[in-house]
Amino acid sequence: MFCTALPLGRWAGIAVRAHWSALVMLFLIADLLASAALPRAAPGASPGWYWVTGALTAAGFLTSLLLHELSHVAVARRHGLGVKRITLWMLGGAAELEDEPATPGADFRIAIAGPIASALIGMTGLGAAVLVADVVPPLPVSGLAWIGVGNLLLAVVNLLPAMPLDGGRMLRAAVWSRRGDRARAGTVVGRFGQVLGAALGLAGLAQLLLFGSFAGLWLILLGWFLIFAAQAEFAAGPLRDRLGGVRVGEIMNPSPTVAPGWWTVDTFAEHAASTGHDRVFPVLSFDGVLIGVVSLGDLIRVPADARRVTTVADVAREDRAVTVVGVDAHVSELMNRVFLRHGRDLVLVTESSALAGVVGADDLARAVELATLGHRPRASDLR
Ligand SMILES: [Zn+2]
Incomplete structure (x- = not known):
């Protein structure tokens, strides 16, 4: 899945790259903002300005995605885990750790750091938009507000209890800590992911067919992705765990x-x-x-x-x-x-x-x- 990726240099000593789907997402966000959301929020500006603001907002969103991943990295490093690289893609990003966390506590803290960062960026964005609303033209204020909303949404989606989302890792850590068996925890989370993926897919389908809303496509995509990831978790989890200690x-x-x-x-x-x-x-x-x-x-x-x-x-x-x-x-x-x-x-x-x-x-x-x-x-x- 990650075969075509664009290198984005090194951040905090870690190679960062963007999968082509991240660029598609960047364009879709810019397009959505420039052609619909921004003209509605701040009418009267020229199309050029809508596009500039849309592109800057999309770039700001990609940057906050990177900050989300770097917060995982910071906590992982505090637990003595190295990080190989960060890949940004359509539904978020992935920081590849050099090793699995040794304890459920470490697993949980590394996972929750990302949604916390996104929630903080989201609240900061919205707060800043409110603070400068009276002194700055409405267009940049809308862009700032969208970065805020986007990040709050990112925090919520990432808290869904399914792998490979942060919520899935948090759930796995919780079950692991309860039962003391990591492989079993992976299976429980895999089952959660299948149910959640199917539910999201059906909700998306209903939205698409009943209301003609193309936002449903996004839900279908997310649902399909979660089911796919759950399958991989079932397949790799037990074996990876048995091989876990072998050097x-x-x-x-x-x-x-x-x-x-x-x-x-x-x-x-x-x-x-x-x-x-x-x-x-x-x-x-x-x-x-x-x-x-x-x-x-x-x-x-x-x-x-x-x-x-x-x-x-x-x-x-x-x-x-x-x-x-x-x-x-x-x-x-x-x-x-x-x-x-x-x-x-x-x-x-x-x-x-x-x-x-x-x-x-x-x-x-x-x-x-x-x-x-x-x-x-x-x-x-x-x-
Ligand atoms: Zn994350």
């Missing part, structure tokens, strides 16, 4: 065949033919520095007559296909981040910046299968 160091292959970067393709192919069963290898430089990953498939792409002069380092992949993690990283978190192709990709595992092992597609699949069987993979396994 990458426990499932990695600690002694992979290493490809010396300075060897020629030909020499290494000969070596690989007689060593182990691997099809993809970590590549190290002469001084032991990690270069990347190379697969037999990568070697095949080197023309036959060039294999005696091309080095392994020349064909090693160091692009984003190669993920480097520490031995203490959580397997569940790794699963969210990477998709490994059989015989093509490897995750490089490091301990104090030296290569400690590798994780391939089979290692991940094995961890999932063992977790499904109710067993935890152990580092001491023979390979």
